[in-house]
Amino acid sequence: MQKMNRLSIGPELRTTSVLVVHLLLTQFNRGQSKLIGSSQPIVATVGDDIILPCRLEPAVDVTAMTLEWTRSNLNPRFVFVLRTGRELVNIKHPSYKGRTSLFTDKLRQGNISLKLSKVKPADEGKYQCFIPKLNEASLVRLVVGAAASPVISLTGIDGDKGGVVLQCESKGWYPEPELLWLDAEGKILSAGPTETVRGPDDLYTVSSRVTVEKRHSNNIICRVQQRNINQIRETQIHISG
Structure with a gap:
């Protein structure tokens, strides 16, 4: 009798265990990829071409996703937007036209770092990289400086x-x-x-x-x-x- 009871209870326990493990893995997988920016400010000299780092860890292919770089104190706030592989130039802030781009060959590795060309003093501030589909965001601060001999x-x-x-x-x-x-x-x-x-x-x-x-x-x-x-x-x- 004891042997039969163990056999009848076993499948139920296994089913319950599989369900619990599945739920845990689902929750884990949903939140495992995080956008990583820079914990330290990026310092640039006026006129430089610089990179504002932002990447997913672990890496996820974001080629087909909408990718956004914004500054909250601008209107419009968009510095760069990529949707289904195409840049949305019409919503970009005028001061950044022709000066921002992504590394399209690195999107498969989850790298959405922004290249900013010909840095100006007005570029200084906080930038946010954002992936709406994953609801993931990260901030990068840019400090701009210039110096000259007296x-x-x-x-x-x-x-x-x-x-x-x-x-x-x-x-x-x-x-x-x-x-x-x-x-x-x-x-x-x-x-x-x-x-x-x-x-x-x-x-x-x-x-x-x-x-x-x-x-x-x-x-x-x-x-x-x-x-x-x-x-x-x-x-x-x-x-x-």
């Missing part, structure tokens, strides 16, 4: 203080930088206010003047720096007696 020129003589007046100017920075005058020992000199001009290309020009007195050392440094993009440019001038 130029020092002699603009006059200060008879009252017995020194010379120097001007330092640096063009083509982004974001807005800081300008400092230093002596040969690295001590900050008291100087006039920094004048800042933002051009139509969104790049900054900064300039400042300083009076170098006899008590100062002969080597004077103009330093322009932008901490957000970790850029420093310096120019040194030697003032003879």
Whole structure:
């Protein structure tokens, strides 16, 4: 009798076990592929061609899927849209026309990274890659910077203080930088206010003047720096007696 009971219960247990395993695998498979962007900001220099990374892990062929890159603060918000293998240019934001593309040969591997050409200061911000069919999204932050070496020129003589007046100017920075005058020992000199001009290309020009007195050392440094993009440019001038 005990043997018959075991035989009659066995198939029910097996059926139940198979059903549970099937449900677990179904739930697992639904959520196993995730879009991976970049945990660190992508830093680009104005004029560069860069790649904003985004891929599915594990890889899934997305060739036939709708793929979207967007920025929420734009109207329209679309940076790039691919649907059934064709780009939807008519809904793309005008500032990105002709500057964004995907690597179509890598879509089979689940790679939907965006190539952005000729980076502009206005491109800085957060980008989202999105696959509607999988309801998967990931964010990538782009930081844009530009730096240029300063130029020092002699603009006059200060008879009252017995020194010379120097001007330092640096063009083509982004974001807005800081300008400092230093002596040969690295001590900050008291100087006039920094004048800042933002051009139509969104790049900054900064300039400042300083009076170098006899008590100062002969080597004077103009330093322009932008901490957000970790850029420093310096120019040194030697003032003879």
